[in-house]
Amino acid sequence: MLIVLQVASTYAQGIDYPRHEYPRPQFERELWMNLNGKWTYKFDFNKEGLSKNYASAKGFDKEITVPFAPESKLSGVEYKDFIPAMWYHRKIKPEASWRGQDVLLNFGAVDYYCQVFINGQLVGKHWGGSTSFSMDISNFVTLGEEADLVVYVEDDTRSKLQATGKQCHDKDSRGCFYSRTTGIWQTVWMEPVYRHAxxxxxxxxxxxxxxxxxxxxxxxxxxxxxxxxxxxxxxxxxxxxxxxxxxxxxxxxxxxxxxxxxxxxxxxxxxxxxxxxxxxxxxxxxxxxAGMRKVHIEGNRVFLNNELYYQRLVLDQGFYPDGGWTAPSDDELKADIQRGKLAGFNGARMHQKVFEQRYLHWAARLGYLVWGESANWGMDNSNEAAVRNFLSEWTSIVERDINEPAIVAWTPFNETWRPKNLEIQSRMQDDVYDLTKALDPTRPVVTASGGIHAEKEDVYAEHTYKQDPMELYNQLSKSERGVYIKHEESADYAGQPYMVDEFGGIRWLHNQQNEGVAKSATSWGYGTPPQTKEEFYKRLEDQVNVILSLDNIWGFCYTQLTDVEQEQNGLFSYDRESKFDLEKLNKIFSKSREEAKKEVEKMLKDNSNALGK
Missing domain, CATH: 2.60.40.10 (Immunoglobulins)
Known part of the structure; x- marks a missing residue:
């Protein structure tokens, strides 16, 4: 296997910059230069920097650590208010030994719109907060000589024209919305490439x-x-x-x-x-x-490698207490997958975020199914400009990750509720389905995870946070043609595989005193919190039993792997401490469907007897 050389290899020798590993493991070249570390920056609250020629800057007054967003602790900035625009600067020096080759400048991701300048000259522009991109800077640099790299960023989170995911549109985090991400949030690097490569x-x-x-x-x-x-x-x-x-x-x-x-x-x-x-x-x-892996659908069942396969997924938001959207280290990306496996899951739904490529690398290495999702929340599905922005960004998402064997489904939209114009939204959902299948006909498309379903989708996925197991059973078992939850505006269920890809969300405050704080002003979750851990295990197991027992459901996704800021319904705390006994969790989530059916039959019998009394 090729290994990283040159600047990147010096990290182990004490050079102080983060995320030193090669950022694109599915397409890895031997020669490259990591540009993470100390940059200078300037906020541009009035968006006046272009007119003031900040593009020709030789540096700014304050320092930031790339690739961490300025909202994060690891960036060294930790500015939590809105940042409509900002500027970055650092010196770059392509190696003289790269002579005869072009120089590519690569960005893992920049949220949301950016312009890139070298020595004051515009190199290029990019739209899309979740996608990777490259720019050929050969005509703007001289090998062996320093140049000034300046990156201008705009991020209007509240415009409703861009996908923002779980980034909060209010000043402070609330409910299931968290701290924002502005600007560079994945690795930046250069590499020499022959013109005909x-x-x-x-x-x-x-x-x-x-x-x-x-x-x-x-x-x-x-x-x-x-x-x-x-x-x-x-x-x-x-x-x-x-x-x-x-x-x-x-x-x-x-x-x-x-x-x-x-x-x-x-x-x-x-x-x-x-x-x-x-x-x-x-x-x-x-x-x-590469992984020799096939995923396909027959009727209302999902197959992996031509065998029936039940997906037991966990919702993963991909937020970190010190890095925000950016994992503090490659080890932490790997560790989140290991945590999920230890808890009994065979995969994750990557929720409202496009994860770093190295996460997908570890999912492939460790054996972890993944649903590839966008950060679609935040955009107005009735606005045709927003739709245009989404179509180009989603195309780049699929093209970037199409080779990853761990990805077994594409999920462009999460909870598409009724917009101002349902016709525009429905057309968008059908167009995105067609686009995704044209780019990748080998995977099923979960067009809408919950919310309003359009005509075209391979898997019918719905959400429920019923906490009482009998209420959950009554909701999921009373069906017409196998569909349990259907919103009025949704297209009719057409017999696809049906999955409950959000449930649970049981709130539990980590390290709470006297086990079972009923309410907390600073926490958020679903339902009334259990009073004891034993009550938690019982509620969890009863919910899992119900879903496993129903023949027409072909997979689940539990909410969620970790707490995120004020949302405290994770199996692990925000700083990744286990809140529960992992052996007990594993036994619950990996339970056989036959065993679950027996326990639900007993629950129904006990409930019937109780009602009779």
Missing amino acids: LNKVQIIPDLDNKQFVFRPTYRNLQAGTKLRIRVREDKRIVGEGTFAASDAGFCVIPLRFPKTWSPENPFLYEVYFDLFDADGKQIDNVFSY
């Missing part, structure tokens, strides 16, 4: 035909270029081929005895892409990985 490669696992299908595209196609693809299993080449470089071509590598990827056996193949010019000179070398 690979642009990207889509990897399509084809389990039924025992092959991987690769679809490469190139930065600038050159006649005579050859692409060699090698697939390796346990240090042994099991598939190899050399292909003429073509933007119209597909490269097929058959496997005699393919090994599948699943949460129970998360096997990954190593994949090497080597590009050679017409003279046989190597002009690109990229490392990747």
Whole structure:
């Protein structure tokens, strides 16, 4: 496997900058330069910096630690009020040894709109707070010489024209809305790339035909270029081929005895892409990985690798007490997945946030199913400008993460409630479904997780926070054609797999005295809090039993993995301390459906006897 070199490798030797690991593990090049660490910055509350030529600045008065947003503690700023615009600056110096190659400047994510300048010249612009992007800065820098990099950011959280997710539109956090994220919040880096190098490669696992299908595209196609693809299993080449470089071509590598990827056996193949010019000179070398994994739907059931598979997911908001939207370390991304697995889940619904690529890397390595979601809350679904913004951002989200084996569903929208214009929203939902299936026909699309459902969706997903198990049973068991919850404006249920992808949310204050504080002015959650931990376990198990016992439900997602600020209904506290006995949780969430049915039958019998009395 290729490893990070140059500046990034110095972190272990004591260089003080965070998030030193390679940020794009699905498409990893050997030579790169990490630009995280100390930058200077200036807030621009009146948006006057462009007219004052801040773009030509040689530095600003205050320091910020990138890639942490200014609202976060780890940024060193911790400014919590609205930031309509701000400026960043740092010196960059592309290596002289990169001669003969172009220089790409890469951003993991910048929220929301940004302009990038080098030595006062505009390099490019980008819209979208959750998506990664690159800019070719070759014509703006001289190798071996310093240059001034300036990034201008605008983030109008309250405009209703952009997706903001769980970022609060009020000054202070409240309920299930949390601190905002402004500006750079993922790693920034440079890399040298030949003009005719690979642009990207889509990897399509084809389990039924025992092959991987690769679809490469190139930065600038050159006649005579050859692409060699090698697939390796346990240090042994099991598939190899050399292909003429073509933007119209597909490269097929058959496997005699393919090994599948699943949460129970998360096997990954190593994949090497080597590009050679017409003279046989190597002009690109990229490392990747791939999982031989198939997810599909038959009737109202979901299959993984052609076998029925029940999804036991947990809601993960991806907020951190010191980093906000940005994990403080790569280890913490990995640890959140390990926490979910220890609690008995086989995956997570990444909720109202597009997670860092390294989270998906660890999900693939550890065996953890993931639903890829957007941060759609905050936008006005009736506003055609907002819809236009969302369509381009969602396209980039799917294209960035399409190769990740852990992603088993796309979820563009969460809880699409009745807007000012239902027709615009319904059209948008159907258009996004068609767009997603055009980009990736290999995964189901959960067009709307809860809320108003449009005509086109592969999985019908609904939310319920009924706390009493009998009320929950009565709500979910009384159905027409297998649909339990249906909003008046929703399209009719069409027999898809039905999932309860939000439930529970049982509030429990961590380290509370006398176990079971009934109410707290600073906490938020669903239902009346249990008075004791035993009451918590009983309520949780009864709810899980009900869902597992119903044949027409084919998966669940529990709310939620961790507390987030004032929302205190996580299985772990905000600082990731376990609030409960993980063995007990694991036993509840991994329970067999047969066992759950027996316990629900007993519950119904006991309830009937109680009513009779």
